[in-house]
Amino acid sequence: MQQILCTVDVVLLTLQDDMLKVALLRRDREPFKGVAALPGGFIRQQDDADTRDAALRVLRDKTAIEPPYLEQLATFSGPARDPRGWSVSVVYYALVPFDVIDSAGHPDVKLVGVDKPVGLPFDHRLIIDTAVARLRSKSQYSSLPCYLAGETFTLPQLQRVYEALMGEALNKVSFRRKMTEMDMLEPVEGAFSAGGAHRPAQLYRLKPELRDRLTLIERGL
Amino acid sequence: MQQILCTVDVVLLTLQDDMLKVALLRRDREPFKGVAALPGGFIRQQDDADTRDAALRVLRDKTAIEPPYLEQLATFSGPARDPRGWSVSVVYYALVPFDVIDSAGHPDVKLVGVDKPVGLPFDHRLIIDTAVARLRSKSQYSSLPCYLAGETFTLPQLQRVYEALMGEALNKVSFRRKMTEMDMLEPVEGAFSAGGAHRPAQLYRLKPELRDRLTLIERGL
DNA sequence: GCAATAGTGTCTTTCAGACAATATGCA
DNA sequence: TGCATATTGTCTGAAAGACACTATTGC
Incomplete structure (x- = not known):
């Protein structure tokens, strides 16, 4: 039997012009190659001390950002969310001031209003909504x-x-x-x-x- | 390279005599065979629709309890928490009235005050503490x-x-x-x-x- | 001085806790 | 009736919001 896919994804949130935005990246490989999606990747047993560490690594590698705040959001799972097979994604959300993203200046990172993106791959739409709800609730x-x-x-x-x-x-x-x-x-x-x-x-x-x-x-x- | 171990664990909490108790089971296999631990088990791709489903299955199989409330707590991970290798455990917590546990009458289930158990295997001590903190915080x-x-x-x-x-x-x-x-x-x-x-x-x-x-x-x- | 925003003083309303009075069962 | 606990009414102090006043800058 095929193994369960273990990944992490990061919802990187920032505030630009009083609008809550999420960072999306065009995927550089299949599945969904070329489609804008949350930064994410496989857990690497040899590199990562835990999933938090994996999330930080993914963020560093793909966006060159060290977030001042990173918290585990939830884990999303199931046979259908990833076309490659039964998968588990441990999702973190990060809060970053806009100028940190701006000065990191990574050209691939696109900031989009959190309600905007449609046609997101996997269950990233659900993940973003969950992160925004958590942020709003906790901000109170x-x-x-x-x-x-x-x-x-x-x-x-x-x-x-x-x-x-x-x-x-x-x-x-x-x-x-x-x-x-x-x-x-x-x-x-x-x-x-x-x-x-x-x-x-x-x-x-x-x-x-x-x-x-x-x-x-x-x-x- | 060896695969990541994907498991679920459940913190089953109840109130007995105004004391918050957690359900522990003696493990019936290695590692830590015979030691009291949280009910848990591997995710089964063929049986489980997601990790929540896996948690419900584990609870049903090991304790015969259908919890009225079950919520994802957090995911615990790392190379050292399980001696078998790099592991990810998606943990849920369940709240159950005492009489439900009592009438399920599963002889293996032991209820222990949440601060009591020492010598728990894996990182179950941390997991229980996290669950209790979440419950207390959310109860407010x-x-x-x-x-x-x-x-x-x-x-x-x-x-x-x-x-x-x-x-x-x-x-x-x-x-x-x-x-x-x-x-x-x-x-x-x-x-x-x-x-x-x-x-x-x-x-x-x-x-x-x-x-x-x-x-x-x-x-x- | 005027416009614009920062910071503060105070009144009013709303909410939470203290206290006590009333209600209702059983012996 | 007396005791124990449930339930409700009312008072009081604390916290939150409304409003207005003062402060400080550039023009």
Whole structure:
């Protein structure tokens, strides 16, 4: 009997112009050669310490991106999702500020609005929808959106990120209160946003000790 | 090169005497033959429509239980977790009222407090801890605990379930308000708890349309 | 000064917990 | 009646949203 195919796929998400986008790559081999799809590949026993490691390797090889945030989403499986046979795909999702993708400058990576792509191969449509749902749900009560906001950001910028993800306007005073009591940001001393013909805003960054772990909040935004 | 081992494991959780317990089985084959472990097994391409299906099959075969609630937990992987080689285990967790396990009456199934078991094989200790953390976290803002409470239950009973899971006393009035506004329970007309030398309580059941899906709440309990 | 956006003070509404009163079964 | 627990009413404090006011920049 043929073996089960073991793969990983990555849903790389970013925010461009307040729109949630997913990174797609044209497949360079069969099946679905030439079709835009999620970055993915086979697990390599000799190279990968686990599936997370495999996801990082795939991302590094295909997009040259080291994501600041990567989390396991779920595992998708079955006899029909891959025409080559019964397959298991362990899927991770990554959050990356747009400028990281931009500066990585990988020409093959295409950013597409998460609701846009049709005709995706495998069950990638389902996978993307699952990732977006997870991100939206988790954004309500965690610091997750900060990973989409870049290295430093102002509170109004961060609020727009949250609003873009959750699809609704947030109360400015409440938002700032929340951010204060979550106690996960620190001001970048003396650094302010520049450019507009208006009052500059204080720049903040994630507290260093929180770079790699989420902060959860009690009551949502 | 040797193939990747593809397995499923199930964390079957129940509440017995207000204690969260996990179902363990003595392994009937190597590796770790005779050692108590989570029910699990290889994915069978010819039998299983997906990993969820495989988890249900394993549970049915080894414990004769059809769980009312089964959700994918996460996938655990790596070269060292199974002595036979690089392995991937897609893990599900199931919630079952104690009397379902009791009446299934499978003699091999042992219920053990979730913090108890030491010397578990593979990474089953980590898996159980992950499942318990997920259950506790999700219980705060969903109807999940209802699946541990049995077919019908009184509100005070359900509150004790929530309290056992979350490890803290809950405000009675607030709890009842939440249950009312979650709108997921319906009273069993004319049915009341009996037995005690005191006022009987109204029996409730999950609304039929919610049997198979969770209700989420906005703000926690 | 004016336009535009940042940041804050305060009032009002909404929600959760405390407390207590009432309800209902059994001995 | 008295006890134990269920159920409900009401008060109070905390949290969230609405609104408006002040602050700071470029023009």
